[in-house]
Amino acid sequence: MELPFFGSRQMRNILRDEGHLVGRGRVRRLMRKMGLMAIYQKPRTSDPHPQHKIYPYLLRNMKITKPNQVWCTDITYIPMKRGFLYLVAIMDWHSRAVLSWRLSNTMEADFCVVALEDAINRYGEPEIFNTDQGSQFTSYEFTKTLRDAGIRISMDGRGRWMDNVMIERLWKSLKYECVYLRELETGSELRSALAWWFNFYNNRRPHKTFDGRKPMEIYQSGPIPEGVPPLGWTHKAA
Incomplete structure (x- = not known):
């Protein structure tokens, strides 16, 4: 260990x-x-669908300075004692706060749509929503939910995991701080462990980017005042 x-x-x-x-x-x-x-052999979680529309990437050189300016999402797999489950999370890019998450035993788009609707119902609409080109996020159901809410859609370039790096870092922290330290046998055990960790991450875990402040503290503090350097970083993609 x-x-x-x-x-x-x-x-x-x-x-x-x-x-x-x-x-x-x-x-x-x-x-x-x-x-x-x-x-574990990693299951493929970002396969594109050849008939789904791919939207352009909108975050290049953008300064992200306030909550609900950009949200992002991703799917990862969670190893269990026997097999694995899929996890999707919705994150606010500025604060790194996790706004919603769901588990599923399939890669259908339904659980991603439910997580998205939950985040919107609880926190309102972001200006931009960024995803990879996985078929769940390019699906009609997912993109229609975004369009109906008036949210601009942004998608990473193929193979450009750095375009969605915030949530990639979240998965690493989650697995090493929660999943790999437990022998999880059932979905209910995993759901309970994840609920604890996401609450810990949002409200108690100090974040180095924010000088020890917590993600939900940053999310609830609102936009950065004019003239104050942005917390975090300005995202630039080659």
Whole structure:
């Protein structure tokens, strides 16, 4: 657990350097038992649909200075003791606050639409909503929800994970701080663990970008006053 970024090959090598003569197969088996990420083949979560419309990327060189200026979303998989579930989250880009999330055992668009509608009902509409080109987000149901609410749609370039980097960092924190520390067997156990962690993340976890302030604290504080440098960063994509 000290070196969670090592796969089975690197873990075998460092254990051998420390005098533990183990093979890669044993290391792989133990890592699987501990639920470490390296053992799982990642399911594809961002496959495009050839018949869905792709919208242009709108965030290049944009200064993001207030809550509800830009929201973003993504899907990740959560490893379980047997199999995995899919997780979608809606995030406010400026504050990094998670506004809504949902679990599903399929990759249909329905659970993404439900998460989006929940976020809009609770927090209002953002000016821009950014996604990748996954078929769930390019689907008619998802884009219609955005269009009906008067929200501008932005989509990353193919293979440009950096275009949605905020939520990629969220997944890393979630998995290392919550999922990989537990042996989750059922969907209800996972849902309970995620509810705890997202509440912790939003309201109690200090964020380095904000000098220790919490994401929901930033979200509720409103726009940055004129003349004050923006918190976070100005997003620039090549």
